[in-house]
Amino acid sequence: MRFQVRNVGRAEVVLRWVAASAIGLSLAACGGDETTAAPAPLPALETLVVSANAAASARRWDGTVEAVREAALSAQTSGRVASVAVDVNDRVAAGQVLLLLSVVEQEAGVDAARAQLRATEASAAEAERQYQRFASLAKDKYVSSAQVDQARAARDAAFAARDAARAQLAAAGQGADYTVVRAPYAGVVSARRVEPGESVAPGQPLMTVYAPDELRIELNLPQSDADAVRAAPSARVRFDDGRSVDARQVVVYPSADPISHSVVVRVLLPIMQTPVAPGTTASVSFAVAGTERALRIPQNAIARRGELTGVYVLKDGRLFLRQVRLGERDGDATEVLSGLNPGDAVVRDPLAATAALAAQRRAGGKQEGKHE
Numbered sequence: 001m002r003f004q005v006r007n008v009g010r011a012e013v014v015l016r017w018v019a020a021s022a023i024g025l026s027l028a029a030c031g032g033d034e035t036t037a038a039p040a041p042l043p044a045l046e047t048l049v050v051s052a053n054a055a056a057s058a059r060r061w062d063g064t065v066e067a068v069r070e071a072a073l074s075a076q077t078s079g080r081v082a083s084v085a086v087d088v089n090d091r092v093a094a095g096q097v098l099l100l101l102s103v104v105e106q107e108a109g110v111d112a113a114r115a116q117l118r119a120t121e122a123s124a125a126e127a128e129r130q131y132q133r134f135a136s137l138a139k140d141k142y143v144s145s146a147q148v149d150q151a152r153a154a155r156d157a158a159f160a161a162r163d164a165a166r167a168q169l170a171a172a173g174q175g176a177d178y179t180v181v182r183a184p185y186a187g188v189v190s191a192r193r194v195e196p197g198e199s200v201a202p203g204q205p206l207m208t209v210y211a212p213d214e215l216r217i218e219l220n221l222p223q224s225d226a227d228a229v230r231a232a233p234s235a236r237v238r239f240d241d242g243r244s245v246d247a248r249q250v251v252v253y254p255s256a257d258p259i260s261h262s263v264v265v266r267v268l269l270p271i272m273q274t275p276v277a278p279g280t281t282a283s284v285s286f287a288v289a290g291t292e293r294a295l296r297i298p299q300n301a302i303a304r305r306g307e308l309t310g311v312y313v314l315k316d317g318r319l320f321l322r323q324v325r326l327g328e329r330d331g332d333a334t335e336v337l338s339g340l341n342p343g344d345a346v347v348r349d350p351l352a353a354t355a356a357l358a359a360q361r362r363a364g365g366k367q368e369g370k371h372e
Helices: 002-036 104-139 145-177 224-230 350-362
Strands: 045-049 057-066 070-074 078-083 097-101 180-182 187-192 205-210 215-222 235-239 244-246 249-256 262-268 280-289 294-298 303-305 308-315 318-323 326-329 333-338 345-347
Touching: 045 104, 078 326, 097 205, 104 145, 104 187, 215 224, 215 280, 224 262, 224 280, 308 350, 345 350
Parallel strands: none
Antiparallel strands: 045 345, 057 215, 057 280, 070 205, 078 097, 097 180, 187 205, 215 262, 235 244, 235 280, 249 262, 294 333, 303 308, 308 318, 308 345, 326 333
């Protein structure tokens, strides 16, 4: 009985295998024309072969643009704002008058100091003549040495009072000069904090001027990354408006912060035709030597279909719309993080690829763009 059961089991297995093979062959026979049918030829398309870029990988940090030279101008004397000659975003030249304060009190102080100086000069001249007379009489013993000493002391005191009056006049004149606020250097007015008619006191902020041709970004990097940047001091800066520039100079501080253990890296920006404003955020990418290889494609080769971002890949005469995940954009090139492999042929013009698929369908081909 056992022997017969085993033979029956083997027979069932054989029958099932034969039946499955027959079904598979029949399905293959029915669908053979569809699977082996060649698609209609595609129109000529310009493609590029994706290759791994052996350039150094990049690490990115976010920072804020600041001006190397930025002056917050404040009042150095009290007074009332007489006039304001410039406003925000105005370009000014070095030494240009920006603001005027009333000079009534300052001019009165100058007049008083000048009058005091004339009085002390007269006293000093009289003391000098008195001393000369006593010195002449002392030669013939008409006056004592004590009287000569007293005359000399009076003369010296008069000279000191005269010098003090001169200093007071200079100080009063400087106070009058402070009523005219001038630009310390050529730049742009970034802030205006007073209006005509306002009263100001010493130390009160008036305006802010910065030089747009000297901008920088300061970042705090970990020690290991700072060492890598020190070995390759170059950076690429990208702004929110899409512009990107190469750093003019990268300076890595020689010491680290004892608390955070981070190192300050200063990135100096080049002179731009349309400079960005201080306070603008920017991303700074440092080229760090490594073994990673990046794939990059032109920006105009990317197809966007709603939320789908992909590229058209040409393979064996067929077009595939392959979804990709993109990384950082550098000029016209965009890094591809996933979705492509080295050696893939990417169509440069997505619109031309779409038109080619439509022409292929019209020609009777059943092959359409596929999503891989």
